[in-house]
Amino acid sequence: xxxxxxxxxxxKSLYSLDLVGDDCAVxxxxxxxxxxxxxxxxxxxxxxxxxxxxxxxxxHKALAVSLSDIAAMGGSPEFALLSIAVSEKLWKxxxxxxxxxxxxxxxxxxxxxxxxxxxxxVPDRLVIDSTVLGSxxxxxxxxxxxxxxxxxxYVSGSLGGAAAGLAILEKGDREPHELIEKQLxxxxxxxxxxxxxxxxxxxxxxDVSDGLGSDLSHICESSGVGAIIRAERxxxxxxxxxxxxxxxxxxxxxxxxxxFELLFTADPDHFAAASIKNVTQIGxxxxxxxxxxxxxxxQMQSLGSIGFRHF
Amino acid sequence: xxxxxxxxxxxKSLYSLDLVGDDCAVxxxxxxxxxxxxxxxxxxxxxxxxxxxxxxxxxHKALAVSLSDIAAMGGSPEFALLSIAVSEKLWKxxxxxxxxxxxxxxxxxxxxxxxxxxxxxVPDRLVIDSTVLGSxxxxxxxxxxxxxxxxxxYVSGSLGGAAAGLAILEKGDREPHELIEKQLxxxxxxxxxxxxxxxxxxxxxxDVSDGLGSDLSHICESSGVGAIIRAERxxxxxxxxxxxxxxxxxxxxxxxxxxFELLFTADPDHFAAASIKNVTQIGxxxxxxxxxxxxxxxQMQSLGSIGFRHF
Numbered sequence: 001x002x003x004x005x006x007x008x009x010x011x012k013s014l015y016s017l018d019l020v021g022d023d024c025a026v027x028x029x030x031x032x033x034x035x036x037x038x039x040x041x042x043x044x045x046x047x048x049x050x051x052x053x054x055x056x057x058x059x060h061k062a063l064a065v066s067l068s069d070i071a072a073m074g075g076s077p078e079f080a081l082l083s084i085a086v087s088e089k090l091w092k093x094x095x096x097x098x099x100x101x102x103x104x105x106x107x108x109x110x111x112x113x114x115x116x117x118x119x120x121x122v123p124d125r126l127v128i129d130s131t132v133l134g135s136x137x138x139x140x141x142x143x144x145x146x147x148x149x150x151x152x153x154y155v156s157g158s159l160g161g162a163a164a165g166l167a168i169l170e171k172g173d174r175e176p177h178e179l180i181e182k183q184l185x186x187x188x189x190x191x192x193x194x195x196x197x198x199x200x201x202x203x204x205x206x207d208v209s210d211g212l213g214s215d216l217s218h219i220c221e222s223s224g225v226g227a228i229i230r231a232e233r234x235x236x237x238x239x240x241x242x243x244x245x246x247x248x249x250x251x252x253x254x255x256x257x258x259x260f261e262l263l264f265t266a267d268p269d270h271f272a273a274a275s276i277k278n279v280t281q282i283g284x285x286x287x288x289x290x291x292x293x294x295x296x297x298x299q300m301q302s303l304g305s306i307g308f309r310h311f
Numbered sequence: 312x313x314x315x316x317x318x319x320x321x322x323k324s325l326y327s328l329d330l331v332g333d334d335c336a337v338x339x340x341x342x343x344x345x346x347x348x349x350x351x352x353x354x355x356x357x358x359x360x361x362x363x364x365x366x367x368x369x370x371h372k373a374l375a376v377s378l379s380d381i382a383a384m385g386g387s388p389e390f391a392l393l394s395i396a397v398s399e400k401l402w403k404x405x406x407x408x409x410x411x412x413x414x415x416x417x418x419x420x421x422x423x424x425x426x427x428x429x430x431x432x433v434p435d436r437l438v439i440d441s442t443v444l445g446s447x448x449x450x451x452x453x454x455x456x457x458x459x460x461x462x463x464x465y466v467s468g469s470l471g472g473a474a475a476g477l478a479i480l481e482k483g484d485r486e487p488h489e490l491i492e493k494q495l496x497x498x499x500x501x502x503x504x505x506x507x508x509x510x511x512x513x514x515x516x517x518d519v520s521d522g523l524g525s526d527l528s529h530i531c532e533s534s535g536v537g538a539i540i541r542a543e544r545x546x547x548x549x550x551x552x553x554x555x556x557x558x559x560x561x562x563x564x565x566x567x568x569x570x571f572e573l574l575f576t577a578d579p580d581h582f583a584a585a586s587i588k589n590v591t592q593i594g595x596x597x598x599x600x601x602x603x604x605x606x607x608x609x610q611m612q613s614l615g616s617i618g619f620r621h622f
Contacts, residue, residue: 041430046396114328118351
């Protein structure tokens, strides 16, 4: 069965959809800025569960995932649209009021104003589609396609925390925990994305939403390059050790997804001179188009495009 | 139970959401144009049924409903985002390929390019969120709030056809029929909307999506005015007579919705001089704030805000 990336690539080439395929579409706005736009659909029991997500955390996450796409282009978020399909049962409660109060709170933190959307009824599962518009200085959006052989590969913060948090939630544990927080209330890396854009540091960028392997493969495919990841350099979330084996923690860091950190490539000398904090070099871009390897304990293995897929 | 309009109005005032509440949000773009943006969510078994909608008609309608919102501001559509939550069962078929082929065909007719979106899995019902961006000369968007006492009330084309088509489909009849076409493949009134904008003709405008009563009430609320509709002037779809009683046909025309015609107000002298075709004056705006009446057979009745609501 084709996966969603194959379907989208097929549509792109069939209909010449040149604007489709990065974290955001980049559209003409005015003489100084380009317009960024992105949509993310969240479906109950597929992308979240109301068993462990309250309206407040869902309101936060619904906006955060789209802000993360704006961050991955080096842009600033400005406006949002929110479309919600909700059951009559949930409609009768204060769920949407609490959802929106929390949405509004994160929106204010990032300077985002709600501009519209839609409300529909659904017989059962909640569906949310979040659209965010942003802005980036003209010609300065950071695409997935700019990685060059010899570039370093960098990631912000740490990985695997969101996947570990999900594993804790799926076991039924609801005690407050740093890893659960990482899963339910991700922080979009808007400041870092802007910094990388303003100082011309990143050659290619994506946010870690599907998993390091999958997201790095997107950069390599778009850029026509390959990559080698050094396993011992991958920054694993410091709290994972208490809940996972060593094998599990690397697996979560490589394929877990939803950390919403920034994964980017840069000229290593150029980047080293900039002293950007809280970023780790985890590997190098190679000229071997389409080949994504990981080196662990002196052994080289294919990392491939492991990560979350809907299909 | 509060309906969705009450919920949205409450959110608007609680959080000062000044951009929310018209057919599109109007955002700053550049020195000559404003940006328009609108989202519409379509849920299977609520907004459409796969019993009588094939992928091609759904692809058409998913875009047409949002184009109609751009038309209602007097704008030109330019870009779209399409988010789809689809079951694995449907994913395995050619449903989405056929859906998108038809979507692309109407998009080309109206000069719209797909810029992005999302694909998610859903356990059962198909959900589509369609976002369209458009453009309008700066300061020239036609709002719901500009109607003035003494303005005429006008509607394009005819009403009730989509509701009659739905009634035919719900009876199980699948023979090709003009009314079924009106329900399944609405025509967005982009040219008329632009014409009214370019010639400064309309003082307020909305598209007829929920029903004449409901949509006219939105204009009256936003404008702080009232309205009188003359029943005998309401242009009823010419093919309705064969499938409905006289009472039913007026009911469908007043509350059926989904005709996606343009409902607007204008200075009657100014409008008469412009000789716009295929538009009928159906009443007048009054100074009686919030009062929407219909005059039929010499009797005045409250029309209220009858029409489609999700809640």
